[in-house]
Amino acid sequence: MAMHTRSVLDPFGWILQMITGFLLLGFVLFHLYITHLSSHEALSYEQVVLRLSDPTIRAFYWIFLVAVAFHAFNGLRAILLDTDFGGKNARAVNAITILLFLAATAYGGLLLIAF
Amino acid sequence: MVGVKGWFRIRGVSLQSLAFSLQRLTGIILLIYLVAHLSYLTSIRLGEEVYTAFISLTVRPETLPLDSLLFLVIFYHAFNGLRVVLNEFGILYEYRRALLYILAALAVICWLWSTYVMYIYVMG
Amino acid sequence: MEEVIFNIRRFNGINSYWQRFKVPVKRGMTLLEGLYYIKENLDGSLAFRASCRMGICGSCAVRVNGKPMLACETQILNLKAKKLDIEPLDNMRVLKDLIVDFDDFFKKHEAVKPYLIRDDVFYSKPVELLQTPKELKEYYNFTLCIKCGSCYSMCPAASTRGDYLGPATITAAYRFCADSRDKGKNERLEAVSGTNGVWRCHFAAECSEVCPKKIEPAKAVQKMRKSAAGYMIKKIFR
Numbered sequence: 328m329a330m331h332t333r334s335v336l337d338p339f340g341w342i343l344q345m346i347t348g349f350l351l352l353g354f355v356l357f358h359l360y361i362t363h364l365s366s367h368e369a370l371s372y373e374q375v376v377l378r379l380s381d382p383t384i385r386a387f388y389w390i391f392l393v394a395v396a397f398h399a400f401n402g403l404r405a406i407l408l409d410t411d412f413g414g415k416n417a418r419a420v421n422a423i424t425i426l427l428f429l430a431a432t433a434y435g436g437l438l439l440i441a442f
Numbered sequence: 443m444v445g446v447k448g449w450f451r452i453r454g455v456s457l458q459s460l461a462f463s464l465q466r467l468t469g470i471i472l473l474i475y476l477v478a479h480l481s482y483l484t485s486i487r488l489g490e491e492v493y494t495a496f497i498s499l500t501v502r503p504e505t506l507p508l509d510s511l512l513f514l515v516i517f518y519h520a521f522n523g524l525r526v527v528l529n530e531f532g533i534l535y536e537y538r539r540a541l542l543y544i545l546a547a548l549a550v551i552c553w554l555w556s557t558y559v560m561y562i563y564v565m566g
Numbered sequence: 567m568e569e570v571i572f573n574i575r576r577f578n579g580i581n582s583y584w585q586r587f588k589v590p591v592k593r594g595m596t597l598l599e600g601l602y603y604i605k606e607n608l609d610g611s612l613a614f615r616a617s618c619r620m621g622i623c624g625s626c627a628v629r630v631n632g633k634p635m636l637a638c639e640t641q642i643l644n645l646k647a648k649k650l651d652i653e654p655l656d657n658m659r660v661l662k663d664l665i666v667d668f669d670d671f672f673k674k675h676e677a678v679k680p681y682l683i684r685d686d687v688f689y690s691k692p693v694e695l696l697q698t699p700k701e702l703k704e705y706y707n708f709t710l711c712i713k714c715g716s717c718y719s720m721c722p723a724a725s726t727r728g729d730y731l732g733p734a735t736i737t738a739a740y741r742f743c744a745d746s747r748d749k750g751k752n753e754r755l756e757a758v759s760g761t762n763g764v765w766r767c768h769f770a771a772e773c774s775e776v777c778p779k780k781i782e783p784a785k786a787v788q789k790m791r792k793s794a795a796g797y798m799i800k801k802i803f804r
Contacts, residue, residue: 337765338795345527352520364559370497372490399473408761410726417761448725454632462770526769530788
């Protein structure tokens with residue numbers, strides 16, 4: 328039956344959701360600290376440009392983006408598959424969420440490279 | 443079948459169910475916030491004036507409560523998520539209620555501290 | 567003698583409506599006795615399922631003030647409420663009043679092959695299958711399921727996905743997978759590893775909270791999830 332498909336995305340998605348969750352615990356708390364809790368001027372244009380001028384920091388931000396985009400869109404995938412509509416159109420749900428993930432990482436990557 | 447209402451039950455449910463409902467709700471809120479945040483980052487490319495105007499619109503005393511709420515949402519989702527991972531591996535399963543209280547308390551403490559710090563910065 | 571109001575959600579096939587009954591209650595009287603009182607003295611058309619009246623058949627599960635419980639094992643005065651909102655179980659189609667359709671529930675059980683599977687059954691030469699007490703302890707708790715449907719009623723995944731197997735079914739699958747006498751683990755893992763299986767559980771754990779037999783279905787589902795992940799990933803490399 329079409330609704331009872333076995334997809335290898337499920338176990339990998341589950342494991343990676345946990346791994347990205349752990350990574351994000353560190354990344355997000357660090358990011359919040361740097362932008363809101365470390366100094367008064369952290370969000371000024373000069374400070375942002377300064378942080379983003381270092382290529383290591385840009386690489387770190389891109390890895391952060393990949394983790395957060397995966398976690399978010401895999402979460403969305405799980406929520407959509409929890410519904411009957413999502414269950415009947417599982418292949419579409421998988422395709423759309425994967426595309427959203429790739430689009431987010433590509434767009435963010437291009438932004439960081441061009442900066 | 444109840445439909446999406448079934449994800450957010452309040453009557454006759456235990457704390458475990460409420461924790462799940464909040465995890466799902468905060469997840470959806472953060473997904474929407476993520477898309478907005480990534481779109482906002484485009485403004486950095488549009489030059490200093492656009493960026494500074496945007497920042498002065500979104501980081502000021504009037505929006506502080508919203509920022510604070512965002513922090514609560516983030517801390518709750520993060521610490522509760524940690525609890526879910528532990529439970530899904532059967533770690534501390536017998537103490538799941540205690541774990542719930544402890545991690546929720548941690549989230550609230552971090553939230554209170556960060557609200558205080560942001561308040562100091564924004565109010566000067 | 568106290569009086570407690572039973573506010574029951576009725577359904578006659580067309581309309582759903584609430585009806586109140588005043589039930590005189592003595593200490594020790596169970597919810598099921600209250601329902602029988604209503605049926606015998608106040609309204610003979612009230613429909614509900616019940617059989618053993620001792621918590622072993624699983625027929626009489628209903629929701630009281632939102633929480634599922636066995637009517638025969640719940641004492642009215644223990645609920646400490648003057649008014650009880652009694653409804654049928656959630657996530658299942660209501661047939662009449664407090665009776666719901668369990669067909670799907672049982673079909674899902676059948677799909678996970680809830681029986682011992684062995685490759686060496688010779689009926690002409692029966693062999694005793696030995697098991698140590700330690701091996702029994704591994705799965706004994708999960709054998710106590712009476713298929714009452716309380717866990718399925720509270721599951722958030724079951725409320726939006728009609729084909730979700732549900733905690734009781736996955737627990738039944740685990741009960742046999744964890745049985746040292748069983749050889750059918752892979753067949754059951756196939757059955758529970760679809761998108762309608764273990765992957766729909768997100769640990770709301772309400773099933774473990776409402777189970778009248780304290781079986782901990784949430785625990786069984788997590789164990790099956792781990793096994794399913796290992797099984798599916800190993801399949802790629804075969």
